[in-house]
Amino acid sequence: MLEIFTAAFWEKYGSLLLDGTIDTLIMVVISTIFAYLIGLPLGVLLVLTGDHGIWPHKNLNRVLTWIINIGRSLPFIILMIAIMDFTKLLVGTKIGVRGAIVPLVVSAAPFIARMVETSLAEVDAGVVEAAQSMGASIPQIVWKVYLPEAKPSLVLGGAISVITILAYTAIAGAVGAGGLGDLAIRYGYNRKVPSMMLVTVIFLIVLVQIIQFVFSRVSNRIDKRLK
Amino acid sequence: MSESIIQIQHLNKTFGTGETAVHALEDINLDIRQGEIFGIIGLSGAGKSTLVRCMNLLERPTSGSITVNGQRLAWMEGEKLTTISERELRLARRNVTMIFQSFNLLMQRTCLQNVCFPMELSGLPRQQQRKRAMELLDLVGLRDKADAYPAQLSGGQKQRVAIARSLATDPKVLLCDEATSALDPNTTASILTLLKDLNQKLGVTVVVITHQMSVIEEICSRVAILDGGVIAEQGRVEDIFSNPKTEIGRQLVYPGGVQIDRLHAARVIRIAFNGGSSDEPLIASLAIDCGVKVNILGADTRSIEGKAFGTMLLGLPEDPGDAAKALQYIRSQPNITVEEVENHA
Numbered sequence A: 001m002l003e004i005f006t007a008a009f010w011e012k013y014g015s016l017l018l019d020g021t022i023d024t025l026i027m028v029v030i031s032t033i034f035a036y037l038i039g040l041p042l043g044v045l046l047v048l049t050g051d052h053g054i055w056p057h058k059n060l061n062r063v064l065t066w067i068i069n070i071g072r073s074l075p076f077i078i079l080m081i082a083i084m085d086f087t088k089l090l091v092g093t094k095i096g097v098r099g100a101i102v103p104l105v106v107s108a109a110p111f112i113a114r115m116v117e118t119s120l121a122e123v124d125a126g127v128v129e130a131a132q133s134m135g136a137s138i139p140q141i142v143w144k145v146y147l148p149e150a151k152p153s154l155v156l157g158g159a160i161s162v163i164t165i166l167a168y169t170a171i172a173g174a175v176g177a178g179g180l181g182d183l184a185i186r187y188g189y190n191r192k193v194p195s196m197m198l199v200t201v202i203f204l205i206v207l208v209q210i211i212q213f214v215f216s217r218v219s220n221r222i223d224k225r226l227k
Numbered sequence B: 001m002s003e004s005i006i007q008i009q010h011l012n013k014t015f016g017t018g019e020t021a022v023h024a025l026e027d028i029n030l031d032i033r034q035g036e037i038f039g040i041i042g043l044s045g046a047g048k049s050t051l052v053r054c055m056n057l058l059e060r061p062t063s064g065s066i067t068v069n070g071q072r073l074a075w076m077e078g079e080k081l082t083t084i085s086e087r088e089l090r091l092a093r094r095n096v097t098m099i100f101q102s103f104n105l106l107m108q109r110t111c112l113q114n115v116c117f118p119m120e121l122s123g124l125p126r127q128q129q130r131k132r133a134m135e136l137l138d139l140v141g142l143r144d145k146a147d148a149y150p151a152q153l154s155g156g157q158k159q160r161v162a163i164a165r166s167l168a169t170d171p172k173v174l175l176c177d178e179a180t181s182a183l184d185p186n187t188t189a190s191i192l193t194l195l196k197d198l199n200q201k202l203g204v205t206v207v208v209i210t211h212q213m214s215v216i217e218e219i220c221s222r223v224a225i226l227d228g229g230v231i232a233e234q235g236r237v238e239d240i241f242s243n244p245k246t247e248i249g250r251q252l253v254y255p256g257g258v259q260i261d262r263l264h265a266a267r268v269i270r271i272a273f274n275g276g277s278s279d280e281p282l283i284a285s286l287a288i289d290c291g292v293k294v295n296i297l298g299a300d301t302r303s304i305e306g307k308a309f310g311t312m313l314l315g316l317p318e319d320p321g322d323a324a325k326a327l328q329y330i331r332s333q334p335n336i337t338v339e340e341v342e343n344h345a
């Protein structure tokens, strides 16, 4: 194991690890962006159409809840295989970084919708009512009250979402998505290079720590309730 | 008397249906006049918030009609309640703004940005927003807090910012739902003074919802007492104070309560002082002028603007002749009304 401190190890595996890390980061960033593009509006709609929402729509709310629950009840690896044909149709390939992004988005979006819902639900109902009493429209309440007031909480939720997606990319690695998970399985497990397993694990741990630190820091920084 | 600005007729509001229905408001009729400070008082759960929320249709009534500032917000067409459109309502709400017990400021915005908020909604240019917001912060005495966040302010300061915000659209009516209930007595007094000032300076009509009689006493000219969703009595504050006609009225005017059932005089009368000079020694002059002694069983009098208000419970002498004499004497006094209290044990 002490091999990881030798120059020979890094000469041999360094560029593989670098590429793997970059692939992982690309998958995480792009999937997170697309998952939020879908999950954020869904989460907002969940809150608006709920019983105590400012735009109550029982049936719409039921349908949304139903879809989100289905999305969340499928384990990532099953979902990834189940939607392979859809993935191919959408991005032209089932494998590699591109192929992984589709199932990552499909799997993370419902999760993010719930995170967003929880964050928005924390916004004081009195403040929303005050905005209504001043003649705010529903879009104005979303853009000027819900989202800005929930921002620190949304950012904290963002850390959880990103870390969850990072964990999914490692699973996706098992089915040829590339990235750190792929390296861990191909080298660490199949080719019995324990140092590779160790290094990828360390990389993943460090990534999670950095993500959590940065998001928590930003959330704290922007939250005006604390100072 | 001046024109009416809020007219409410036969207003009903029921929450839920069937067995679990709550009749929060029943046949409410109110006429609030332009430029006055009108109080609505009642115990918790009486329906005060529901009533005030009907005035800007935050709560949709079950039936009845509401006219604010000459504009019908809700009315009956046959059996069916009709309201103005969402769009019209959003515009109308700029004329009837509201402040709350919990201030409801946007916590992620500075005070200045909070005051700008209603002007942002109405699409006023940014420069004008800021200029007007500074004027309003000045008006409530918080110019130096423009860039502070609500979390850095005391409760009273938060309510001042909320008041500045509520005035941003030059409303005709300001609705205050328990606006001072979360504040200590000194802060309450200063907020009430501010509301009174604004009422006088800007001519804005103020509707004050509260469960504290002291608030009504401080700033209101007229008051309605709400009890179990019904208006028990309404009228000029001094009239209600001097002579509450209903049980709930007495309970609110004399929170300490006068326990009639513990009295044991033969006949008990309640006399109400309706604004005569404070120091009139009625009981003493009764003894001197008619030679009759009465017992003071309970008293709750106070002086408002130098006049005496409140009531006193008197036990009349056992002797029917003396009792009649005392009664006649008291009845002959100006600014005093007399009522015999029945059913005392």
Ligand SMILES: Nc1ncnc2c1ncn2[C@@H]1O[C@H](COP(=O)(O)OP(=O)(O)O)[C@@H](O)[C@H]1O
Pocket (backbone or CB within 6 Å): B015, B016, B022, B023, B024, B042, B043, B044, B045, B046, B047, B048, B049, B050, B051
């Ligand atoms: N949204 C609601 N759903 C059901 N019942 C309600 C609702 N709002 C108020 N009520 C009921 O209506 C009654 C009056 O409430 P409210 O107007 O808040 O009283 P107050 O402000 O005088 O304390 C209470 O019995 C309360 O439980």
Ligand SMILES: [Mg+2]
Pocket (backbone or CB within 6 Å): B048, B049, B050, B178
């Ligand atoms: Mg209330």
